[in-house]
Amino acid sequence: MSHSEPRQDGGEDERVPFMQRLLDNPFLLLFIGVTVPTVFYIIWGVMEIAQIPIAP
Amino acid sequence: MATIEQFRTCPTTGLKVHLAAENLIKANAVVAVVFLAVGGLFGLMVALTRWPAVHLLPADWFYLALTAHGLDVLLVWIIFFEVAILYFASAVLLNCRLAAPRVAWVAFALMLIGAVLANITVLQGQSSVMFTSYVPMPAAPNFYLSLIIFAVGALIACFVFFGTLVIAKEEKTYQGSIPLVTFGAMTAAIIAVFTLAAGAIILVPTWLWSIGYISDIDPLTYKLVWWAMGHSSQQINVSAHVAVWYAIAAIVLGAKPISEKVSRSAFLLYILFLQLASAHHLLAEPGISSEWKIFNTSYMMYLAVLGSMIHGLTVPGAIEAAQRRRGLTNGIFEWLRKAPWGNPAFAGMFLSLVMFGFLGGITGVVLGTEQLNLLMHNTLYVPGHFHGTVVAGTTLAFMSVTYLVIPLIFRRDLVLKKVAQIQPYLFGIGAGGISLFMMGAGTLGVARRHWDIGFADAVLRFEYPEVAILMLGLNGICAVLASLGGISYVVVVVGSVLFGKKMGESKLAAPVAPVTSTAGVVGEYGNAGTLKLPGTIVLVSVFMMAFILYYVVNWKYLSEIWPLR
Ligand code: HEM
Ligand SMILES: [Cu+2]
Numbered sequence A: 001m002s003h004s005e006p007r008q009d010g011g012e013d014e015r016v017p018f019m020q021r022l023l024d025n026p027f028l029l030l031f032i033g034v035t036v037p038t039v040f041y042i043i044w045g046v047m048e049i050a051q052i053p054i055a056p
Numbered sequence B: 001m002a003t004i005e006q007f008r009t010c011p012t013t014g015l016k017v018h019l020a021a022e023n024l025i026k027a028n029a030v031v032a033v034v035f036l037a038v039g040g041l042f043g044l045m046v047a048l049t050r051w052p053a054v055h056l057l058p059a060d061w062f063y064l065a066l067t068a069h070g071l072d073v074l075l076v077w078i079i080f081f082e083v084a085i086l087y088f089a090s091a092v093l094l095n096c097r098l099a100a101p102r103v104a105w106v107a108f109a110l111m112l113i114g115a116v117l118a119n120i121t122v123l124q125g126q127s128s129v130m131f132t133s134y135v136p137m138p139a140a141p142n143f144y145l146s147l148i149i150f151a152v153g154a155l156i157a158c159f160v161f162f163g164t165l166v167i168a169k170e171e172k173t174y175q176g177s178i179p180l181v182t183f184g185a186m187t188a189a190i191i192a193v194f195t196l197a198a199g200a201i202i203l204v205p206t207w208l209w210s211i212g213y214i215s216d217i218d219p220l221t222y223k224l225v226w227w228a229m230g231h232s233s234q235q236i237n238v239s240a241h242v243a244v245w246y247a248i249a250a251i252v253l254g255a256k257p258i259s260e261k262v263s264r265s266a267f268l269l270y271i272l273f274l275q276l277a278s279a280h281h282l283l284a285e286p287g288i289s290s291e292w293k294i295f296n297t298s299y300m301m302y303l304a305v306l307g308s309m310i311h312g313l314t315v316p317g318a319i320e321a322a323q324r325r326r327g328l329t330n331g332i333f334e335w336l337r338k339a340p341w342g343n344p345a346f347a348g349m350f351l352s353l354v355m356f357g358f359l360g361g362i363t364g365v366v367l368g369t370e371q372l373n374l375l376m377h378n379t380l381y382v383p384g385h386f387h388g389t390v391v392a393g394t395t396l397a398f399m400s401v402t403y404l405v406i407p408l409i410f411r412r413d414l415v416l417k418k419v420a421q422i423q424p425y426l427f428g429i430g431a432g433g434i435s436l437f438m439m440g441a442g443t444l445g446v447a448r449r450h451w452d453i454g455f456a457d458a459v460l461r462f463e464y465p466e467v468a469i470l471m472l473g474l475n476g477i478c479a480v481l482a483s484l485g486g487i488s489y490v491v492v493v494v495g496s497v498l499f500g501k502k503m504g505e506s507k508l509a510a511p512v513a514p515v516t517s518t519a520g521v522v523g524e525y526g527n528a529g530t531l532k533l534p535g536t537i538v539l540v541s542v543f544m545m546a547f548i549l550y551y552v553v554n555w556k557y558l559s560e561i562w563p564l565r
Helices: A018-021 A026-050 B019-050 B059-092 B099-122 B141-170 B178-212 B219-230 B232-251 B260-282 B290-325 B342-365 B370-376 B382-410 B417-443 B468-500 B519-521 B534-561
Strands: B007-009 B017-020
Touching: A018 A026, A018 B260, A018 B342, A026 B141, A026 B178, A026 B219, A026 B260, A026 B290, B007 B178, B017 B019, B017 B059, B019 B059, B019 B099, B019 B382, B019 B468, B059 B099, B059 B141, B059 B178, B059 B232, B059 B468, B099 B141, B099 B342, B141 B468, B178 B219, B178 B232, B178 B260, B219 B260, B232 B260, B232 B342, B232 B382, B232 B519, B260 B290, B290 B342, B290 B370, B290 B534, B342 B382, B342 B417, B342 B534, B370 B382, B370 B417, B370 B534, B382 B417, B382 B468, B417 B468
Parallel strands: none
Antiparallel strands: B007 B017
């Protein structure tokens, strides 16, 4: 994302429905698409593995 | 900058094509095809080794070829082609210049260096660790390094794509929302960022471990993070080939999506949930709770599957709507019977759609169900399933779109018309066959990645039922068919690029893969505006019935071999 910041669309029509605003914002989608699996799959998974007791 | 900002206008679609983007699309597509040829050859050798009557390669070469096969086709062919798709879907479809073409060339160079180094390293023989390269089985350090270099290149290409989206928006080269095909490509790029980041997180320490800087890597953590890459990258493929389906339907038939909203929401389901299904690769691991497994595979995966089922409805629906608009309204199926089956782009696309659903999709849900997974975990059923998705599905879709890319981007007509027309059927039947017969053998318990399932030199040998051996033979025959289809593809593509009739800036009189006069809809946002689609409803109902039936049969099968008392 170093190329450019996502643009604020505040200047455009305020009544654009929420879903459309979401779907028209690639960087918000990118953020969601990276965060969801990082939290539910990787972080939760690593926590489970970390809880396995070490063999004596 | 003025020199690299040259455009031409496509006489077929009216799209403005940035020449720098066009060259990058060409380069990435050509390298992709070369590696498909190399990797496909390894695949044929692997399949012929697993055919007991042939048993082509010695054991060490078998595992080497299997490693090279997975690497060259799943990673190199598919990702190079996907980069070409990303550049097409951003710069070309949005009438825009590509962001930072020089950076895109650096990405290309890194990917190429990575791919070549990976092949050299595998061929040296110390890295036959197969595609998953599970620790603590060590490969040569260059094996991991080459993958890292490749992944960095691919990641840069993704950011060139996002940069192009930003430029297009700022320079207002399109109106309203981006076209659906671009949206699908964006979904692929988003999943790719997660995929490649996960790859870096696991491969960098593994590389350091291989050169001795880190003393050990926990195998379960490796598997967990590796599959965040290994599985998610398959979801890049799904998103990309769904985008390609929509693109081919639009370019060949002028088809518009039934509902942009619905299709875009289906892609959103992919962005949210597809990557979580990575957990289905760890269903048989002890040490991780069922809560984690079932949350990530059952609950969340079904939402992603819902996304695929929506596309499975709206892609044929869009085609039906377009065909009916041209007057093919008799009965339920005239639109399908009179579809352009002689156009290799359309034929391949439709076969890809059907086989992805029936062979790859249904079996994927079965495999991804925790309990049912026990039935075929680590058997040939697994490669059978994913040859339904990535070969009959993704690879065939990418082959089909090539037949449009050559006239539209390379500005050449296809050579060997008859070969091109037969190719999708040949490859489709072959790929469908390897998928089906590997699954058949797997259902009978034949292990995957196994050179000698009979344990010929062991004290205790093992006999499989005759049917299992038959399945492996049929798999070998279909592998030959698929290879002939693959060779035909490479011959047509290379022949056309080098010797095809030059088109200049004019249209062709009778092209092999004809394009409709309204092909420009591929670059527009808009709906077909009809819901009268009886044929699609019938097709989808047949699919749902097959799905439910197969799912139930597997539960029944499970209950028989694992009785509850
Ligand atoms: C001519 C076409 C092809 C043939 C005949 C073929 C055949 C095979 C066979 C027999 C196996 C080994 C199964 C085992 O012993 O475990 C295999 C593995 C595999 N194939 Fe293919 N395949 C073909 C094309 C492709 C394509 C186009 C892709 C990807 C896009 C692909 C991806 C893979 C992967 C990832 C593996 C697993 C490698 C591993 O276990 O490490 N194949 N293939
Ligand atoms: Cu998977």
